[in-house]
Amino acid sequence: MKAYLMYPDQDFDVSAALGKNAKELYQDLELGVILDAMAGGDEFLRDIAGRGLLGILKTPQAIEYRQQILIDCLEQPAVIRQLYSLAVEAIEAEKHVYHSIFSNYPSSVLRTSMESLKILVKVLRKLRQVADDNATSFRSPGFTRFFGMLADQLDDEYFSTIANHLKTLEFRNGVLISAGLGKANQGTNFTLRSPETNQQNWLERLFNQDRSTLTFQISDRDESGFRALAELKDRGINLVANALARADDHILSFFSLLRAELGFYVGALNLREKLSGKGQQICLPKPEAMTAELCLSLCGLCDASLVLTSSRQVVGNDVGGDGKALVMVTGANEGGKSTFLRSVGIAQLMMQAGLFVVATYYSSSVCDGIFTHYKREEDTSLVSGKLDEELARMSAIADEISPNCMLLFNESFAATNEREGSGIARDIVLALLKSRIRVFFVTHLYDLARGLYGQDLPEALFLQAERQDDGKRTFKLVAGEPTATSYGEDLYRKIFTSEVPERVQRA
């Protein structure tokens, strides 16, 4: 039995190692804010949200599978939360089963497993009930399959078979064990047997013949004899205890997986609530196959992490970038360049995780992986050391990245003079484009932007932070030829004439 709520044919692997770029993505895209919103204070949900977000899907079909489930979730939040709490209930209840310190003895493994199974079977019944009550109001293939499976696999007859086993395993008639001869004639291959009904009488007669030479009785005073007998019995029930303990494990891991998979959608519900609290619009993005022509089209795209933390209305961007493998963003400082870059990174991640995005429209080709290369502010070492560090990071990315990936640069390679930095960056960018990697590059390296613009690359799009004539920023990006200044003068004036003192240090 599999929940298959994250993938149509695959478990949600919550122990898989995250990609080598995960740490950078988390830091550069400020994913912490989004994960906090999804977690709603629950560490488990935060972990699951992170894994869901970073373990991106790579085909539109896989994304649509989740999107359809997500629609069911958004429409039936109460049922989703109820299912989730059943999974939590099963796991929590099992924790209270007493695990003896002698738990390595088959008899106590058996006892513990039986106790635990009784609890889990109860929750399974409740789960079946929820399925029975709500199946018709869910339309996604994922949930249709899931509820169908519950109805099919957990029918009443099955529950009664389990009950019978649990009764048999009380061993009220003693245990019948078969064995063979092993090393030094020790008993081996101990196997618990269930006597055939037509044999029952024959065996009973034999076992009841007190004087049979094949029977012996341990004397009541023979304590070591009774211990030895218990050991013998333990060997006989070893396999059945193992089978039952495994069943117990499996059911438990079914619930664990269910909890994880539903947890992702509970996170999505939490995020939606936070966003709608801010009055923010969301939409289901439209993923395009990477085989088709490159697609990038967005409308009202906001940086989700900024929306969640800002008290003001956030300005969304519109970009028509179909066919553009390179998006070069230049222009005014504090003009929303970094915010735009982050909004694209987050939206692409969320789309490929099967989530909604914070935009009125977002459509993009799926990519095989998302990487970030950001200037590291905290690095205060020598200039040459800094460039060295940036190139080392770039080299590490090059080890991991492959065609059809996406790479976001933010003010990279500016740790040297403009000419050198531009030269390095240009070679890297052109090499990446040649390797069919999508590049988003925010830079104030005019030489770089201007140089690339001059090459008339059909796959390049140049955006600039908009600046009105009065020097005021709209935080909107507009397409156009890169201009030589980043309007630092504006910023200087703004800082030194108004009262925003914390910016002085960084200017």
Next chain:
Amino acid sequence: MTFQSILFENPAPVAPAPDVVLQAAFLTDLQLSQIIDTVTAGREAYGLKPYFYMPLTSVQSIKYRHGIMRDLRTGGLLAGIELFAETMRSMRDQLEQGAKLSYQGQREALFLETVEIYCAAVNTLLAALQRADVGSAGFAALRKFLSGYVASEYFRTLAAEAKNLRTDLAGMQYCFRIKGGRVTVAPYKSERDYSVEVEQTFRRFQQRAAKDHCAKTSVYLEMNHVEAMVLDRVAKLFPEVFAALDLFNNRNLDFVDPTIDRFDREVQFYLAYLAELKLLQEHGLQFCYPQVSQTSKEELVQDTFDLALADTLVKKNAPVVCNDFSLTGTERIFVVSGPNQGGKTTFARTFGQLHYLASLGYPVPGGQAKLFLPDRILTHFEREEDLKDLRGKLTDDLVRVHDVLNQATSNSIVILNEIFTSTTLSDAVFLCREVLTQIVDRDLLCVCVTFIDELAALSGSTVSMVSTVVPDNPAVRTFKLERRPANGMAYALVLAEKYSLTYGRLTERIGS
């Protein structure tokens, strides 16, 4: 030829007692004791050391061993022999274990298993010999012997009976029921496996690989009395098999053939050395079959090294320096001089080890070796203990050198390391001259490590070898000895080495 021993041609000497230990100055001085300890480590049960105290005295007997070694190293025999040895070891372990069991039903079953293991070992060995491209007289004789043994009535019966008994025992199945304190044993009637039923019921929940909750079965071979009572009743269910088992035990008490037993011990003499050889070869060091002679004292050795030192260095991943030497015409004596810490003593040891290892019939350290087979190796190494009493020490030195010369025949090798250091230079020059002159006169092969430069040019039979070292940094031992006149140190070379600017070092640096 009837096979007797894998170490000796017929007639082979009686196998030595396993626990003999020889205390001899040359073993310690040449660090042969250390080599023997290293080589035999982990194989104590075979009592190999006595064989190391039995150097061979004929070229013929050395060739016998070279043949065996070649078959082991290149004839594809090694794996089969090692498997045989391992099987024999577990056979002996089993035999020992069985003797300790108190219930007859158990003892006899374990004995059966021991015999089975023995038969497997013998068959393994024969198969390995038949499969391999055996070129040595020793292995050919062994193969012939084993074919005969395996085809013998005794062995065939032994193996067949063991096999039948095993089939019978393995096929037995019985049932027992425990209810309260009462146990009843009954024939097994194909009752259903209940664990399978339970497993099938819950199969639909199967997720990924499941943890194993099976309890470990007790590790004691010995049964408790309840198990023994069950076994008694099982024996009643199958009386014929248990009677046959009993008979098998009584008829085959001494089932191990003495020749196979001796082979099992003696082949370890080769395997032990091969293990060491393999370790050093993996670190780029070479071994070769020495060309030995009982008549010619001309020698030629390339890329040789001190085996004891190499073992230590290799285990620390430190580089090992190899040396070459040769004696041609009437040359007999190496006079080794030069700065300390430069490998002089190492050279003296290497020289001694080479000849001794060759006399054991082993491949020796080096890419190529032509060696004289001495009747014995005599050493005099400086003893550090008695420094207080200088007069006493000189006397002691003289007495010991005298003994050495007394014991030496014209076929002996003498190795003198820093003799007469406890007297004045002029005394030392005089004494050394006298001793060396005697050695020259008696045509002995000799290495003489000395600080007295002028000895190097004593006669036409002396060869001067000079050690080299980085003087500013004595920790850097070059251990390289060069054949050239003893004229102090070649400072230019030393300086170049200090700055890593010699031809070799510089090309190495530029290359890396």
